[in-house]
Amino acid sequence: MARGEEYAQGMNTAAQPQESLQRESWRRALSVFVSPRPVFAAVRRETSEEAEAEQEPVLAIIILAGIAGVIGTSFAASVLDNPGYDGLAVAVWAFLGGGFYGLLVYWLGGLMVHAVVRGLGGTTSYRQARHVIGLAAAPLALSLLLVWPLRIAIYGGDLFRSGGSDSGLGDRVFAGLVAASYVWALVLVVLGVLELRKRSSSFPGIS
Numbered sequence: 001m002a003r004g005e006e007y008a009q010g011m012n013t014a015a016q017p018q019e020s021l022q023r024e025s026w027r028r029a030l031s032v033f034v035s036p037r038p039v040f041a042a043v044r045r046e047t048s049e050e051a052e053a054e055q056e057p058v059l060a061i062i063i064l065a066g067i068a069g070v071i072g073t074s075f076a077a078s079v080l081d082n083p084g085y086d087g088l089a090v091a092v093w094a095f096l097g098g099g100f101y102g103l104l105v106y107w108l109g110g111l112m113v114h115a116v117v118r119g120l121g122g123t124t125s126y127r128q129a130r131h132v133i134g135l136a137a138a139p140l141a142l143s144l145l146l147v148w149p150l151r152i153a154i155y156g157g158d159l160f161r162s163g164g165s166d167s168g169l170g171d172r173v174f175a176g177l178v179a180a181s182y183v184w185a186l187v188l189v190v191l192g193v194l195e196l197r198k199r200s201s202s203f204p205g206i207s
Contacts, residue, residue: 021053029057032135033142036188040195043131044124051127058106058134064141065185066102067094068148071160072178080160090160102137109133113193122197132192139184147177 032039046054070076071094079085079093110130117124151159151174158165 017049021050022056025050025054026057028054029061029135029138032138032188036135036191037195039135040132040192041198043128043135043192044196044198046128046131051131054131058131061137061141062102062106062134063099064102064144065137066100066105067098068140068144068178068181069105070094070098070101071144071148076160078160078162080157081162087157105137106130106133109189113189113196117193117196120193120197124196128196132189132196136185136188136192139181139188143178143181147174147181150174 028039028042042050043054076090076094079090085093107130110126110133113132114124114126114129117129151171155165155171
């Protein structure tokens with residue numbers, strides 16, 4: 001019985017640091033909105049354990065950002081013109097298509113960031129480059145949580161049909177906010193690249 005208690009205590013002790021890393025990874029992901037440079041600097045210095053803990057918030061951001069990306073396409077703007085689609089079908093399509101789109105951008109975008117940093121003389125890893133893309137997509141995820149619900153509440157299914165009430169100044173304001181989230185994300189990518197590049201001067205030869 002004593003051995004079983006010691007084993008359980010050991011398991012709990014081992015789980016505590018992992019839980020702490022998970023909490024820190026979520027806190028760091030949220031901090032990208034207000035203090036992006038320290039966040040990307042932490043990505044540059046992260047250990048393998050920290051990188052593993054960061055996968056959960058990064059994946060959540062990527063999926064949300066991907067959904068925001070697909071529902072803002074020209075295809076989504078007319079998807080309900082097809083009588084075979086209804087609101088539920090659009091929601092399922094947005095989730096599945098957004099998840100795929102987000103992961104595609106995550107992997108290909110990470111590859112591009114990796115190549116750019118290497119071209120600038122940095123020595124970053126592909127994993128770190130992917131995490132920069134994931135964290136930089138946070139403004140798009142935020143637009144899905146804040147802008148799109150209000151936009152859908154006002155215009156409803158007209159957002160996904162040709163014509164309808166989704167026109168005029170109000171919708172242009174919403175469109176501007178969505179566009180601003182893309183610009184914000186691009187700025188974060190640039191900041192991430194600049195932070196990853198610092199590795200070459202501080203830690204030469206490390207990949």
